[in-house]
Amino acid sequence: MRSAFFLAFVLAACTSAAWAGGPQRADLSQEERQRVRRITAPAAQFDRAESFEAMQGGAGTVRKLINPDIFSHPAANLDFEGRQDFMVGNGLFRKDWVSSPSSTQASDGLGPLFNARSCQACHVKDGRGSVPGFDPLQQNDAVALLLRLALPDTAQEAQDRLKRAGNVLIPDPVYGHQFQPFAVPGLPAEGEIRISYQENPVGLNGEEAAVLMVPSYRLESLGYGPLHPDVRVSPRLAPPMLGLGLLEAIHPDDILANAAAARGDGISGKPNWVLDPDTGERVLGRFNWKAGESSVARQSARAFSGDMGLSSPLFPDHYGDCTSVQEACLAMPNGAQSHLGEHEVPGRLMDLVTAYALNLALPQRRNVEDERVLAGKKLFYEANCIGCHVPKYVTRRDAERPEHRFQLIWPYTDLLLHDMGEGLADNVEEGEASGREWRTPPLWGIGLTRTVNPAATWLHDGRARTLLEAILWHGGEAQAARDRVRDMTPAQRADLIRFLESL
Incomplete structure (x- = not known):
């Protein structure tokens, strides 16, 4: 069933425009790499949702009643x-x-x-x-x-x-x-x-x-x-x-490709390398705030x-x-x-x-075909929020656990470090992360944050009481995107927030 799910998506998505970047992954054949490039290319149309966009956790996505326990379900494709x-x-x-x-x-x-x-x-x-x-x-x-x-x-x-x-x-x-x-x-x-x-x-x-x-x-x-x-x-x-297991199953080549991309937009994410105590080798860091x-x-x-x-x-x-x-x-x-x-x-x-x-499951997205949500998604792209919050990946075919293999996922992160400006700096160096750098946090599930914990707030120290406040704290590499949001009309900002709340 997992393979059938992914194959159905591939057949539906192969008409997408090719993307110049993308993976050079040893776990895929050349034909599969081409397909993955097409599937994970940034959206070019915003009049309708992308295929399987609501299934943000791939085949493990759960369709459950939205209530305070929505984040506590097992992945749907667990045996x-x-x-x-x-x-x-x-x-x-x-x-x-x-x-x-x-x-x-x-x-x-x-x-x-x-x-x-x-x-x-x-x-x-x-x-x-x-x-x-x-x-x-x-x-x-x-x-x-x-x-x-x-x-x-x-x-x-x-x-x-x-x-x-x-x-x-x-x-x-x-x-x-x-x-x-x-x-x-x-x-x-x-x-x-x-x-x-x-x-x-x-x-x-x-x-x-x-x-x-x-x-x-x-x-x-x-x-x-x-x-x-x-x-x-x-x-x-x-x-x-x-979705932690799915983030672990993203191929390192996909993450490093975003770090190496020459985009000319002022964004230059970098990996944090950590020591594997078992092998003594440096491996790619991808979890915690840095x-x-x-x-x-x-x-x-x-x-x-x-x-x-x-x-x-x-x-x-x-x-x-x-x-x-x-x-x-x-x-x-x-x-x-x-x-x-x-x-x-x-x-x-x-x-x-x-x-x-x-294997904590992602809930199915809501309102993906809503006109205002699609307008907010377009604004998200136009503000270049995707320069750090990369929308989608196909996980590695050889992931350790079968439920994580070859899944189309939508985490909205590049898992890289970015200079977020002096306003968010903690002045603590951690590995190769400077005192101004933070890992891009995933956005999937962010719209249900207050459903699960009504007292929850955002950013690494919880200082942002609303999603708009979290955006306005962005500086450094994200300053230009933040300024675009500041300059939007009130109706546009409302649409942008609607999109985030749909995740």
């Missing part, structure tokens, strides 16, 4: 065994972990310092997290927003770091790689996160100015003394979990370690981000059980969580 693993992984993703020792031995080992007790606490219903600060009553609710800590690179430190471990940041000597506002009983937390905002009006053609919220961060009630005077703080909001992880498995294991202090085969340290200065943290008991192995999250459990994360 029976895959669905079983998905359901068990779902339970592990949602369960709360507790400190050691505990009578619930299969769930202990939390911390000792941590940001959350479960994956679900940050990725609300598998969607975006929420940030405190907009509502004074939520000031202490910073579960889904973590703060990366990093010291600035010297030229030599940067070179050594890239050779040694790809994307490892230089941590604060006391507080480590990220600030953790929670701790197990008997141990001080690292402190409290406070966020305040200043209003910054931005003029719009034909209507009242939009008001952007400029965040500032304070770390208070520090539990282990002062931070390093040169430490830099990078806030990171938990992103949605949709493309600092190469696979869903490593991203998931790093979150268990850094966010919850739980060891796994990929990150075997039982104490997460505890530093050598935090002696009391290192003296706390861990949750490893001899009958389950040496890790708090044994390999089989980690595999199940990864299987879940790989």
